[in-house]
Amino acid sequence: MYSSFSAPNGNPARSNCSNSSMETLVSESPSPSTTTASKPQPFSPLPSSVLRLWRQAAQRNLRNRWTQLASYKDQWSSISSAARSHATALVNSHLSIRYMPSVKLGVLSDMPNIRERACFKLHKQQELQRRKLLQSYKEMVGVVSNMVNVSRLMKCFFKGSNCSSLLQFSCYSEDQSDSGDGGDGGGIPVFAFLPISSHDKLAEELVQMFILELCLKRLLVLELMSVGNDPSQVNQLSWSAQLYNDEFKDLRDCNLFSEDGPVPPRLKDGKSDMVALKFDNQPSPEVLQVYLTTWLAELNIDTFRVNEIFAVVGEEMHVSIG
Numbered sequence: 001m002y003s004s005f006s007a008p009n010g011n012p013a014r015s016n017c018s019n020s021s022m023e024t025l026v027s028e029s030p031s032p033s034t035t036t037a038s039k040p041q042p043f044s045p046l047p048s049s050v051l052r053l054w055r056q057a058a059q060r061n062l063r064n065r066w067t068q069l070a071s072y073k074d075q076w077s078s079i080s081s082a083a084r085s086h087a088t089a090l091v092n093s094h095l096s097i098r099y100m101p102s103v104k105l106g107v108l109s110d111m112p113n114i115r116e117r118a119c120f121k122l123h124k125q126q127e128l129q130r131r132k133l134l135q136s137y138k139e140m141v142g143v144v145s146n147m148v149n150v151s152r153l154m155k156c157f158f159k160g161s162n163c164s165s166l167l168q169f170s171c172y173s174e175d176q177s178d179s180g181d182g183g184d185g186g187g188i189p190v191f192a193f194l195p196i197s198s199h200d201k202l203a204e205e206l207v208q209m210f211i212l213e214l215c216l217k218r219l220l221v222l223e224l225m226s227v228g229n230d231p232s233q234v235n236q237l238s239w240s241a242q243l244y245n246d247e248f249k250d251l252r253d254c255n256l257f258s259e260d261g262p263v264p265p266r267l268k269d270g271k272s273d274m275v276a277l278k279f280d281n282q283p284s285p286e287v288l289q290v291y292l293t294t295w296l297a298e299l300n301i302d303t304f305r306v307n308e309i310f311a312v313v314g315e316e317m318h319v320s321i322g
Contacts, residue, residue, distance in 0.1 A: 058156035058190045070321045072147045083136035090129035091288045093122045094228035137221045144214045145253040151203040155183030212300035215265040226279035234281045268300045
């Protein structure tokens with residue numbers, strides 16, 4: 001996207017914006033909005049001519065970040081739905097194996113080894129669904145990690161010298177002491193009402209829901225992976241064990257890893273008090289139903305609040321997101 005304005009030599013100039021760096025030429029004429037404002041604005045450490053260009057860069061950055069968060073939210077929903085399908089198939093295979101000895105086979109009863117062959121195939125299906133469930137969990141960790149990273153890039157920092165005819169803006173602060181800028185334009189509204197600090201808080205609230213839900217999903221994955229598994233394999237499962245290579249590194253990116261290991265699961269606004277886990281490879285059908293229902297319910301994600309956040313931000317930016 002390009003926008004034209006007057007450069008110091010009087011010739012038209014162009015400004016180009018990207019996700020990581022935004023460059024634009026300084027206009028020496030003051031912004032009309034700064035001379036006709038009807039109400040006082042918060043103090044900004046940037047000159048008015050620079051502030052106008054900072055706001056343009058900040059607006060583009062916020063649009064990009066919120067669009068990315070909306071995309072990751074949709075990715076989460078798709079992956080979570082696929083994971084529940086894998087979990088359901090895993091549970092169904094397990095129950096079919098458990099009930100196989102008592103199943104009446106009708107005309108198939110005369111076929112030799114029919115039950116053994118059916119159970120063998122069901123075991124193979126269980127193994128396949130475990131791998132798919134674990135892969136889905138890994139993808140969900142990646143999505144939450146991306147959401148965390150994006151939520152930290154709401155600010156727009158001024159880079160360079162005020163005396164330069166070329167201004168640069170970035171989502172990262174190289175040296176705040178040189179710019180005198182906290183990345184928020186001194187707390188002024190970026191669009192209509194909300195300063196960057198408000199966007200930060202809304203993004204943090206949104207991402208925190210998915211962080212808590214990912215932690216709960218990890219517990220369910222451990223329980224479901226133990227279903228119908230070999231006892232020796234189940235004994236190797238624990239909350240402090242990695243489910244895939246570099247999982248702990250990914251959990252650190254999601255703020256879900258501490259010195260004691262992975263952060264224990266909890267519900268939103270609840271306490272984290274997890275006793276030692278003992279995984280059962282033969283849980284009752286009722287327990288399995290609770291696992292699947294808990295996965296579907298996504299207890300830590302307030303769907304109404306998520307939609308409300310995107311609606312508020314979309315109205316502020318005059319775009320439709322979410």
